[in-house]
Amino acid sequence: MKKSILSIVAIASLVFASCSLSDDDNTPVTGGDVTPQNLAGNLTSDLTLKSGIAHNLTGALLVKDGATLTIEAGTTINALAGGTDVYILVEKGGKLIADGTAANPIKFTSSATNPKAGDWGGIILNGKAPLSRQTGAESNAATEVKNSILFGGSVAADNSGIINYVILEYTGARIDDEAEHNGLTLNGVGSGTTLSNIAILNGDDDGIEFFGGTVNASNILVVNAKDDMFDFTQGYVGTCTNLYGIREAGYSAVTKDPRGIEADGNLDGKSTSDINQSNFTVNGVTIINNNAVKTTNGAESGGMTDGIKIRRGATATITNAYLALGSGAKFDDVVDLQDKRGDANDKTSITVNANTANGLDIKDIKNTVSGGATIKLTAATSGGADKSVFTWTGYKF
Numbered sequence: 001m002k003k004s005i006l007s008i009v010a011i012a013s014l015v016f017a018s019c020s021l022s023d024d025d026n027t028p029v030t031g032g033d034v035t036p037q038n039l040a041g042n043l044t045s046d047l048t049l050k051s052g053i054a055h056n057l058t059g060a061l062l063v064k065d066g067a068t069l070t071i072e073a074g075t076t077i078n079a080l081a082g083g084t085d086v087y088i089l090v091e092k093g094g095k096l097i098a099d100g101t102a103a104n105p106i107k108f109t110s111s112a113t114n115p116k117a118g119d120w121g122g123i124i125l126n127g128k129a130p131l132s133r134q135t136g137a138e139s140n141a142a143t144e145v146k147n148s149i150l151f152g153g154s155v156a157a158d159n160s161g162i163i164n165y166v167i168l169e170y171t172g173a174r175i176d177d178e179a180e181h182n183g184l185t186l187n188g189v190g191s192g193t194t195l196s197n198i199a200i201l202n203g204d205d206d207g208i209e210f211f212g213g214t215v216n217a218s219n220i221l222v223v224n225a226k227d228d229m230f231d232f233t234q235g236y237v238g239t240c241t242n243l244y245g246i247r248e249a250g251y252s253a254v255t256k257d258p259r260g261i262e263a264d265g266n267l268d269g270k271s272t273s274d275i276n277q278s279n280f281t282v283n284g285v286t287i288i289n290n291n292a293v294k295t296t297n298g299a300e301s302g303g304m305t306d307g308i309k310i311r312r313g314a315t316a317t318i319t320n321a322y323l324a325l326g327s328g329a330k331f332d333d334v335v336d337l338q339d340k341r342g343d344a345n346d347k348t349s350i351t352v353n354a355n356t357a358n359g360l361d362i363k364d365i366k367n368t369v370s371g372g373a374t375i376k377l378t379a380a381t382s383g384g385a386d387k388s389v390f391t392w393t394g395y396k397f
Contacts, residue, residue: 039077043067043094051075051104056111057120059086062149065093068161074104078111079120083173084145087121087181090160091149092128092188100165102197102392110170117226117253118204121145121181122171125160128153129190131212132235132266132274141211141234141267143187144179151187156214158190165197167393172204172226182206183225189215191238199393200225205255207245210236210280211267218242221390227255229287232314233264235276243285244385246397247304249326251291257305260287260323265313278314285321286384292328303330310337322384 039049040059045067049055051074058080063069069090071077080086090096100106110119124145131139131152143149163184171183183200188211195217200207207222209231218241222229229245245260265277293303307323310316323334387397 043069046070048072049075049077054078056080057086057088057108058082060121061088063088063090063094063096065091068095068097070097071099071106073100073106073165075100075106077106077108079108079170081110081112081115081119081170083118084121084175084181086119087124087145087173089124089143089146089149090126092126092151092153094126095159095161096123096125096163097161098164098166099162100197102165105165105167105197105392107167108169108171109167112170115170117170117202117224118173119170121173122168122183122185122203123163124181124185124187125163125189125193126151126187127160127189127193127213127215128155128158129188129213129215130154130156130235130237130276131188132271132277134271134273135275139188139212141188144185144211145175145181152212153188155190157192158188159192160189160215162194163196163198164194165392167199167201168203169201170203171200172206174204180205182209182231183222184208185211186213186215187211189213191215195220197389197392199223199390199395201395204253206231206262209233210238212236214238216240219389220244221393221395222246223395224248224251224253226253226258228259228262230260230282230285231262232278232280232316234267234278235265235274236263236278236280237276239281239283240285241283242385242389243282244387244390245286246288247291247329249290249292252294252302254302254304259304259306259309260289261285261308261310261316261318262306263310263314263316265311265315269312272313274313278316280314280316282316282318283320284385285318286387287321287323288326289324289329289331290326292326293330300330303332305332306336307331307334308336309333310335320384 039057048070051072139152174180183203191214199221206228207225212234216238222245266274
């Protein structure tokens with residue numbers, strides 16, 4: 001539905017303590033030893049990266065159970081433009097402590113001369129928190145990008161570390177149509193983990209995706225995600241506060257169904273009878289699409305499929321939401337609660353706030369009784385996320 005504005009339902013030395021790498025998981029190691037120019041392999045004990053010097057991620061770096069990777073405020077990590085072969089994966093029991101400050105954020109970026117989306121695979125945190133699953137089944141699942149490594153469990157308060165005042169650029173490498181890297185992937189991450197003040201810019205797939213878990217997140221900025229800005233699935237039950245997603249004018253790199261928010265109760269609708277399906281809260285969210293639709297030979301391109309899509313057994317409470325379109329831009333549906341699969345067990349529901357003073361058109365809400373979807377509209381109190389908290393990123397809104 002086209003509207004100009006819709007307001008509705010964000011080291012010179014490398015210091016380390018007894019750091020070692022092993023190849024027990026058949027992970028490629030480029031050169032063997034850890035050096036400032038070669039962060040790759042299996043990290044089995046604690047490692048600290050000092051600020052003031054650029055460090056190089058040259059392959060897949062797996063932080064193993066019991067190990068902690070600490071990155072000082074102000075540090076830059078340059079990732080080799082190796083696509084799906086270059087990423088950081090923190091396994092269950094491992095930790096990433098990337099605790100920057102507004103004055104000295106931590107940056108992960110591409111080392112390419114002309115960087116682009118998909119240059120490297122981003123950050124993956126695996127935790128021990130619960131997932132959606134069949135009754136009686138273990139709360140475990142395979143990591144999408146490396147099936148031999150599991151995530152999930154029964155420790156709701158599990159702690160995978162801290163990501164605070166961190167910028168992630170040019171991430172999201174694709175494996176195939178069924179598996180890909182996001183900017184930040186959260187697999188069964190527990191509520192003991194701190195996620196705040198994160199900017200994810202120019203990624204090839206989703207900006208941030210939650211696969212189950214209980215972790216809370218605040219102040220998340222996503223700019224020019226090729227697919228979904230914010231994705232929730234597989235039993236996620238946390239709270240996200242102040243989410244801001246924007247697609248800039250002229251940004252044409254999109255997938256077939258990009259969305260502002262996409263939520264599934266279970267994993268991709270494959271287990272409609274799962275217990276513990278997604279039931280999460282979003283407090284304050286802005287979704288802006290400024291990219292005008294192009295028409296070539298009668299076919300449109302460049303639009304966003306949905307502003308908000310809640311489906312497949314997910315329950316979402318979304319308050320203080322603001323969605324807007326620039327000139328010529330489009331959401332096929334502003335809010336879509338309909339599961340195209342029409343699963344009999346789909347019990348999707350959503351509560352959103354709408355600022356009716358700005359002319360919300362109920363026809364922009366796709367809501368079907370047959371799909372089990374419901375929506376409740378109440379008066380919003382303000383206009384979505386607070387963008388002033390992202391001043392530290394340097395992004396010009």
